[in-house]
Amino acid sequence: MSYAMVIDLKRCVGCQACVTTCKAEHGTPPGVTRSKVMRKEVGKFPNVMRVSLPMLCMHCESPACVDVCPSGATRKREEDGIVVVDKDICIGCRACAMACPYGARYPVSSKEGYFGKTLTPFEEAKKDGMPIGVIDKCDFCFSTGKLERGVVPTCVQNCITKARTFGPREEMMELVVERKGYQLEPELGTDPSVFYLP
Amino acid sequence: MTAPAVKNDVWIPTVCNMCFCCCAIRVHVVDGVVVNIEGNPDSPVGEGRVCAKGATGMMMLYDPNRKTKPMKRTNPKKGIGIDPGWVEISWEEAYSLAAEKLGEAYAKNPRSVMFQFFITNTITGMFGLQLFQTVLGGQFHYPDICGAGIHNLSNFFNGTGNSCPDYDYNKLLIQFGMNAGTATRHGFNMTVRRFADARAKGSRLIVADPRMGASAEKADIWLPVRPGSDGALAQSFAYVLVHELGIYDRAFLKKYTNGTYLVDPDTKRFARDAESQKPFVWDLSDSTAKVFDDPSIKDVALEGAYEVNGKTCATGFQLYIEGLKKYTPEFGEKETTIPAKKIRAVAKEFGETANIGGTIVIDGKEFPYRPVAADCFSGVCRHKNGWHDMWAIQNLNTLVGAQNVPGGLVGFAPACNGFPETGRPKFYPATWEKEHMLEATTMVLPFPDSLYEHAYTPLKYDFNDMSMFHIMPFNHNDPHFNVPCQLDPEPLKQQRCDVLLAYASNPLKHWGNNDEMAELLLTYKYIIMCDHYLNDSSYFADLYIPEAHFLERFDLPPNGAMNHHTIGLLSTPWAYPIRQPVVPARDDAPGGLDIFLELAERLGVKDMFNEVFNAIYGLTGENALDPDTRYQCTDIIDRIYKDWFGPKYDLEWFKKNGVLTWKRSVDEVYLYPYTDARLPLYWDHQMEAGKNVAAAVEEADIPWDISEYQPLPDWVPCKDHYVTDPEYDLHPLYYTNAWSVDTWTNEIPWLNELNELDPYAYNIEINSATAKAKGLKTGDRVKLEAQNGYKVYGNLVVVEGIHPEVLAVAGGHWGTKSDYLPIAKGKGCPINHLIECKGVKRLSHLSANFDQCVKVKVTKA
């Protein structure tokens, strides 16, 4: 079984709540945005469209990041398809970050927190999950035990427009097919488990 | 690894204050440290979700730059960048200094004290207002650039000071100058889900906005209007509906508006029955003029003109549609730059979707069903002519009967039957019986306040009240004339204030030109500031009093009857939550209300302040505050809740349960057909008000423009539309994004990071064609200069989603220069620095709208 996420762009308003709630859940350091919202503009005035595209790790079925990882830290879990990084093993070579076509991986390299050298109590409390010198990435909130507790990932639970749906890939595919959803850059052969509805 | 010790691990329900929407949250606290913030699913306010700002509460809580000890200045020299020489002082010293300065000023002249607050923590600010204005007799100020006019228009049309489309049933929404439910507006985090549901169900969105903002991004049709031309656009829509398509809800207009009342052609006032003073209408069935509520009326005339007492009196509606005649789509095209063809198409879709004559059954009750709405907010308010523009927009709803019915525009919370166990609080909009008009329960606390009575009350000019409320019968919200008067009291023969108490507000930044605002702050002899940060204005403050952070304090009930924060609608249960501390306050700083209670005691008005709570919350019996007792904020919350909901629901209950909710019923949401009180179409009462204003200013010999007091809306260009120098060819404007609040959230590092990653926020957007013509490109550092010589600088980003005559920035009041806000410092482009604050030319004399429409030339810096 693999988990998948579907993001309905008709609903999404690009509000960035998925970005900061992910930060609140995981305490990612400056510059690390497991979850982010990309923006683009298409067309010419006045026939123009602006699109907000929320992104996270696509938990690819054929992940480009796994093959290049020399240490075996990155792997795709067989039981739920989540692509995880074992931070106790990762050597910090960033080959995975380079290979990932979706920019989903962030090296954690600085001791500094958001307010400089002295970490806030919040950052201190989250520090253990964010060791320095290794890669951080979205893990469908696996590390904070959300799935174990039977709760959907934070950015799904909290999406203020309910644009995000999460569940076993087979179930999600029904929605994807019905709404003519798509993956990002499918031609790269990564077969993402994050789908977008137009 | 050693086994982890047993942790003190709790989730505490409270209420967010990262913006004024007051969403219910639950805060995860482990061993005394806030480790996460989530929405509280028990409350409809947020429904278990937080917005981007809400999730950052702990980043503000733990911000080392937040100042949590009282301080006083030691360097008497004031000015941006000049170190005030802050020294920490004890709370005792802070209180006694504040009480001394305020006490002296109040003793000299109560009106010499100015209390300023605004949108962040409005609840406490409201009671500061009660203490420093109502009880002690001072003046008050806030920069309601967003709400000027619109709240009172809502009062006139929707029975309360805020309205929104009935998202649950709406099928077509036209938004003018707002990003409600996509990035902003009151109740954002509630609206956004309903609005998304509506889109998912196929409801259509049309957005009039010079910039493609969060709403236009989601729109089916984007109308990039020229700034300040919304009135012309709305009137053109009405023209098409009336004169080209003949689509308007005749039954609604006859029954629920005063459009049938006959107008005397000479006075432009209603033709009235001499004895009863009631306006006449025309009964077509027997061709006679009758007073509007004559029970014998069979077929009232909506259109046409009729002979009454020898004069040909047209109906108000007839005059309205005649007034529309000049607003052809071609006229609209010329003024708004929206092609006439598009104007016709949008009007047609609006009219056809309105489903005139259709009905719907909800909860077993039949209602008219008009699933369309035209809504507007701050983008339109920011123009001097905002009142007329928004009025024209509101009329679109009235025209198709989409007011206060399912699918149309409805008030946030016009009516309440009370908590089922106690029947409290209970309110319903009254009817102004003289003309049978719908009144409002107002917007903050359900207090009856008849705007029609204001119109009919003779006025007297007050030489010691800079708000000008005394000559603005329809404006008791927006004291914006304070700004020009404090800068120069002469022209309006006013007197300046000497002492300013600024609570949660940054006056230097949030209005116009920063140098003029600095000059304004220098006119005060003493400034007390109550904030979390030393913002730009703090460079002019003498005394800084910190308030505990919202995660460290109690506040009065945040949403509740304060329907200003929270939308209504049938799908939203009533919700009364508690804001409570989740961690102890850093340096034991008290909450704002406790500060005010202490000051009330020291200023010797504890008793009167206590009575204010009794009056406003209607506290009765043993829950009423004893005038002579010194209370804490918690005592008052406890009493309010027990009094309203019964003894079971005391402070402890709320601390544990977080929120009390109960279902809303249809009659609390849709006023029609529960009332037959009418909406104004022909504003005879505005003529009356204008007459009273004219008399008062004449008597006082004050220069005052009364041209806005008209019976029907009219569109006039903004001041800077008249700038003809071709060099000054671009309108800079600002917008709000979903993850920033006012002048201070760029200090929250996560939010600053979002703005840094965002292509637009910290840059100046320019249309690609315009940029090309000027030889400008993305990344260019440019100077924007207005004709008044004011300049700002910023970096360009060339885009398509913006009108070619427009430049856009987020915020428009960013770019802080405060060294005490190191993360925010210098970020963003403060275009409001281009707008002059002196003089009254930019202020509506009816509704105090502040015209921020300027024209600039842009050159490489």
Add this chain to the structure above:
Amino acid sequence: MITQDMTSIDPKSPRNVMIKPEVQTHWGWWVVLYIFLAGLGAGTFLFSFIMLFMDKLTDPARIGVFIGPILVSIGAFMLLLDLGSPLRAFRLFTTRSTWKTSWLVRGSYILTIFVILSLAYGLLPWLQASALGKGLGLVAAIFALLVLVEPGLLLAVNNSIPLWNTSALPALFFFSALNAGIALFVLISLAFPTTIGVAEFQLMAYINIVILIVTLVVLASFLEIVKETGSTAALSVRLLLSPSFVRWGIQGGMLAPLAIFILCAIVPDVVDIRFFYVVASLLILSGGLILRAGMVNSGLRLPVIS
């Protein structure tokens, strides 16, 4: 699906202006130095080994086979320094089965084996003459070939970066590294004025001319091939061909030495000819470094288009 006109997008504009190609930020100077030094070292070794094998220019070649692995080791050390957690570098060798897909693991083995074999070969001159030595050298030379292509492959597997994602890249790095190796060889030769005379230098000039021309041809075809693969790639090429890159990487790093070597080949006996050889070789070395830096720093990531 929406497409977007890439040509209107300036890659240096503020971040995320649109979803647009962005320069990769993960690998920088350490990796550039690694690629450069590994290539240079392997190239030097390979050329030196061939010379020894052919019994030509043996004095500098003996030094070359020794310097080669040292440079490769320094290069490997650069890569080590680049790791976020260098103390865990041992995992490159202790993880089962990642060698099947990871070029970093393969590279680690290749480099290690190369360094051991080539050092053995280089440090033990008495071995070089023996059959065993020749065999050892041959195997080391084969590994040197692998070292020459490995960095290119490390980059080329990233199909998120079209500039790199082509088999022409390893080829380009191969020839360019060989070129650098020979240039270093020329410099080493300067230390042997007695055994390396005008004729020998002339021979090296000829070899350099050939390799330089081949490298230029490979570079040109690399650029052509890449340009055709899509707009991001084309944009990368534009980014790569910055004025300073063209001046110092191509003109200075390839064309100028080519011209100098041609001059040296035509008129081999002008006075101070060695000075020209020094200049040309140094230009080739700096050109090789610039080529790699340019390649790494112009690695635009594919934009995420939907």
